[in-house]
Amino acid sequence: MKQRLQIAVSLLLGALGLIGCRKDLCYNHDEHSPSVKVHAVASWELEWERTYHPEGKPTDVQGWEELWHDAFRYAYDDLRPEPATGIRAIAYGADGYYSEANLPSEGGRLPLREGLHEVLLYNNDTEYIVFDSLKASTSAVATTRSVTRSSLAELHSGERTMNQPDQLYGYYQEECIGEKTLEKVELPVTLRPLTYTYLIRYEFSKGLEYVALARGALAGMAEKVYLNDGHTDGSAATLLFDCDLTDFGADVRMQSFGVPNYPGDHYTRADGTPAYYTLNLEVRLTNGKMLSYDFDVTDQVNVQPRGGVITVSGIEVSDEDGTEGGGGFDVSVDGWGEYEDIELPLN
Template identity: 55%
Template sequence: MEYRPLDGERRKQVMKRWTVAMLLLAMLSGCRKDLCYNHEEHSMAVKTHVQAAWEQEWEREFHINWEEVWKEEWPREYDEFRPEVSEGMRAIVYTDEKYAESNLNSEGGRLAMPEGRHSLLFYNNDTEYIIFDEVTSLATASATTRTRTRANFAELHENERTVTPPDMLYGAYVAEYEAERTWDPVALPIEMRPLVYSYLIRYRFASGQQYVAQARGALAGIADKVYLKDGHTDGVSSTLLFDCKVDELGCTALVQSFGAPDYSYTDGYTTDQTNKQYTLSLEVMLRNGKTLSYTFDISQMMRIQPRGGVIQVTDIVVSDEDGQEGAGAFDPDVDGWEDEIDIPLPLN
């Protein structure tokens, strides 16, 4: 074969073909890499992306609109009591008789689920005292709180469990969601609504407040649990045990709870509340070490505030005889004043 050197024109054509070949090779290599590492992103799949908004309400209007009638002389603003947005969410996907759980951040994110029709349940997953129960079934999924005991506590309502106030709990529910395979992400907006509400409890003294060193209270007749699907409560009640802050105005506590028993957001009270009783108590430790207890019937105030609000009792008296009894050298930070909270430990 006779060797013929390339002339200028043929050399340009060869170099052009070589450049095109190298570019094609690079493109093919890039495509193989994308397909290897981002196959699902660039293919049809269920791409549901939850977009969460949070409703930060601490009480719900029933007969009183506290946000409108908030008194200026109260030392704290109404908005100070609004709960914080939670750090993350638990999502449960219910499909026929099966369910699957996953975690998302507070803004939401991609929710893994198969193609088909599902029901979706969301709640925040950063609680400490909440106990979730029967979440395998959407109809029975509920939340309660831990048992709390107090030495020498006189039972306010017979056979009620004494508990710690629950953490802040939010929830959202999607009754029916059709998950389809798509090329592009599909947004799913949800609103995380409160399932726990707060009662601002204020104890005010007519006299003798200067003798009070510590205080704690109990609220009996409150709902024992809440159902995650729609936020309703059943007829089971419990007694919340809580601590109070003592200041120049009296004793104050912000107590979170599941609200009134037998209450539905859509239907209101589901049973007759005429004879429903709520009892509030206050126990104070005086600076001389003596303890005094007071009990108040707050049924009327609670019936008109089934989901948070303000409870105030007044005209509490500590007599000079009680306040000045003894030598006055007692240390109010004594053992036995703290409550015990039942926190089950894992066995393995």
């Protein structure tokens, strides 16, 4: 009996010992032990244009912020993008190490291990952006989806037509060292725009009262952008967009990656020929008739490779076109029809 009592007491004491040990267990051991704790602290650069300084010219060239005037329907700051709602973080390390993490817009812990890394950040809340070749920082690229418009004649030979990209930001750091520490290490990062806005204005001199709908396209713009440094190569595409009717005609805030081959000699295209840019306007009149206009805007785009204002004027709709036919066009319905999305692999 005495032996049984001793065994029972021993078992009880052992159980109490186990309970005491369990009470001290750490359920977030990584936070309280040496580990790589690099946390990005994000800020957002909210610019919609980059002032172009031609080589050999004074560096105090004014941007649109200084030249803005009341004729525009928007204040300059109305064109600024909003901060993104989330971040995709990619770490590239030795021996092919690759790791991703999604972070909130204010930043967070980077997916690093010990050693030297490259770090690439971009916003993960885009809708139309298509990413490719992310396994290496030098090849990581963004473009957007191809679409077609049956009524649009080809403006530039061989260019694909595509959606304008939604807002894209990026940040790249070539060297980021991961070291095991007990305390969090903060890394300030600024995500800068990789897409830019063009305010495009179509000014009518006659016949605006006949116009029910307007849409357009801009040919010759960059097809893609590289995430590590924001450069574009020589590939060009035509961007499609819908317009708002105004008291002077029509306008649109169109987003793009800027011009091809920039930074660099952005007066040339992929094949080395001089760059040129064509702006299209397509209108559907109240009688249902469609008209199309093309404009050479090369001079305007060349001095605004990353956002700005493009204006074409003197557009006319004749009374003959505006009054032709007896039927009316119902502007309460979508008279354009749907865009057709085309999934195309990137090169």
